[in-house]
Amino acid sequence: MAKIVKKGVKGAAANFITRQQALNKLQISLADFRRLCILKGIYPREPKNKKKANKGSTAPSTFYYVKDIKYLLHEPLLMKFREYKAFAKKLNKVLHKGEYSAAKSLEENNKPVYTLDHIVKERYPSFVDALRDLDDALSMLYLFSMMPADNKIKADAVAECQKLIAEFQGYVMKSKSLRRVFFSIKGIYYQAEIKGQTITWVVPYQFSQDIPTDVDFRVMLTFLEFYRTLVGFVNFRLYNEINMTYPPKIDETGGFHLDEAMPVNNAKNDDEEENTADSIDEFKSTSAEDDENTVTLAKIQAASNATSDLQNLFKNQKFYLSRETPRYALEFMITSCGGQVSWDASVGVNPPFPESDETINYQITDRPVVSNRVLGRTYVQPQWVADCINACKIVKPSLYEPGCTLPPHLSPFVESKEGDYVPASGIDSEDEEEIAAIEEDKPKTKKRTAAEIEEEEVKEMSTVMMTNKQRKLYTKMQYGIQQKADEVAKLEKKKKALKSKK
């Protein structure tokens, strides 16, 4: 006979613990418990059978793993919270008596201070893990960097946010890792690639944000605290990797512009880049047999070419930003692609070159009419920069003239599947138009290579071998695909007709 096991010893009842039980075990208040869970990364769970987990009761409650809570007992932060509670009691007492000097001295000398370094190390054992969580952290920091300091948000927290953001932007500018930009109605979305990880973050526009009442602010502040520590460490590591001193000297307050005069060791980096390029070439020459290998390798090569194109997109180009354009976004975007930027003196401190400089190639302006146009300069609207970066090439600036209706700003995050209609929206550069014209003139050749013939034969065989049911499914699929292709062809025809009309 099987061994008799007592009820409540094994299974869901023994693995899950309710929130109230956890509080009793840890002996802290609910607010402190929530803070601790957020900081340590302990999440509430949902058991499969709530009735069993809650020992017969079906009252709605939050559950946690018992092992997680037992692990929390060893956390040194618990002691710090309790010390802080005792300190808060003393401070309150002194304040209510009216002894303000004593209160000040208490706060200066006796306040318990804690750091979250060990928690960051526990949660992200390797650097790559930390990079994966970086997008949430960056979005939070950007959000808080624009808040005014008040009762709940301390001024030094906001200042630290701004500093960390400036440092991270400086790193992206130096390493040229920006890949995609998108101006949306909510904010500006950026995507960068750091150490193989794609990091997407959103920056709100610089308007004053009001804090809605249905958002729990203490939760946000706890997250902010944790992310500040995380991004601080990540920045340190990133700066070390490109051999720059951390913390860098930031030039001005209120702007995200780093001082360029930093001890940089760039020679080493150039050598490394060359080596990688050579290695790729060598690999290609040795293995030319397998079809699949060359296809993937071609893809890799194409990708690396694309990134290097992007990094040198605005090389040796000088830009001037008009007063009404968002400097915080455009400066970052242009510098990450190798260009040089300057701005008006009323917007920021220390512009590198003035407006009257003759070597300026592009001036970015957002006005309906531009007076005093300078010959030799191209005047464009800010969307041109974003579209260039998304397309990885210099787009026709004539479409973005100040005052004319812009082509639609497409989302670079939406990847079109095969066969979908891609609204090209006239973003062809001049070269592409010529190529398209040439292709139309070429007559359709009926020659097919041997591989293609073989492929077709294989397809025919498989259609014969199919069962009725499979064949029906196949025909239905083909019908659907054909319909899509017809639609696309129709739309393209329309586009061509419109173009020829113009």
Place this chain on the structure above:
Amino acid sequence: MSGGIQKKRSQPSRKGKKAWRKNVDITDIEEGQEELRSIERIVGHNKELKNEELFTIDVAGDSGVKRKLAKDRPLRIDQILDQRSAVPAVKSKNAFKKPETTQVIESKHEFKSVDKILKRKSDAPIKPVSKKKVKVSTDKSYDLWDEPAAAEQQPNTDFLPVKAKLRVPKTVTEKPAGLIHLAAVDTPEGGHSYNPDVIEHQKLLVKANEVEERKIEVLKKLQEQLSYRDELKLLAGELSNTEITAEGKIISTAVDEEEQEEDLEDKPTDDKATKKRKAAERKTRAQRHKSHRLATEELEKKQKLQERAIRQQIDILRQIEEELKIKNEELKINAEKRGERQAEEEKKGLKKLGKYTVPELPVDVQLTDELCETLRQLKPEGNMFRERFHSIQKRNIIEPRIPVIPSRKYKLKEYERRGYKNFDQLEDIKKKRATNKK
């Protein structure tokens, strides 16, 4: 004897040794005797003393009398002052009086505050040498993920008990499904652009419209449930026309339905008829046999039919097998699809965690006439705080909570005291008086 004169009863009796000793005071006689005996002890029994040996003359004088006489004398200072000199004296203020260092305290409040300051000074502890508060810089100065070289060997500490390393349980590293599969920052759709393509914008508008339509549907349903239905109006008419009889039957008493009444009347309602019916319910033997026979025949028929069906099925066994196969495959496919769907649902994260469900954010979209042409004229939509908080809840990092608004359990009761019953009237009178005075 019992005249007007009453006997004095104040004097206690002295009769007897006890009463005598109690009531008679002979202390002075005793003292005199003691003196004589003490002198006798010194001087002797027979010796006679002379006057000079017994008595002395006080020459020193009584101190009390002396004091009294001294009181009448004028003070020395007055004597000095009386020696009026020709030179007039320098008029000075009261030399013993200290100049007032503080102002005269006029109010109680001032007095209290001054008192406080005094107390504070006496209460404050002796200030220790204040250490210069070193501002702890928040800059990170070391690489957290740096793998240091192998730690140096500690010099011979095997006698110390090895501190066991804290083992992190597996469940801590398990993340909820929402956290793994959902992105922290959602990639925006094409319609969210500030200058969107027409098709994409329309798609997004359709999406937002769907959400709103769903909300309207929910409201409609609620309204339907709460509103008074039309069918009930007819029912009301019916209720007025019907009655329930003693036997629980519902009879309509409408004038129009005469036929129904007739039918009802035909049914047996007197006792005799019921008796008959009951008698008729008893079966005779023949009837019993008949019903039994019929029942068995029916059973047999059923069995025969069943056997026939089975025989027929045996004939078409192969077909049945094929059908079963197809059915099983279908079931398998359905089960697979269900499994996939469940996995997909899980990846989206838990919708309900704890007591409340994760709320849905409205779709941020600008209507066609709100769309602006330039970046400068753009008015941002949506609140980034709300979005970030919603993202946290969606990924199940936090359980959704509703802010607890303090509300009263019992309604407030208002009372009016007797003294304030005429409060308003009194106020009016006061006002009138004030205006009259003016």
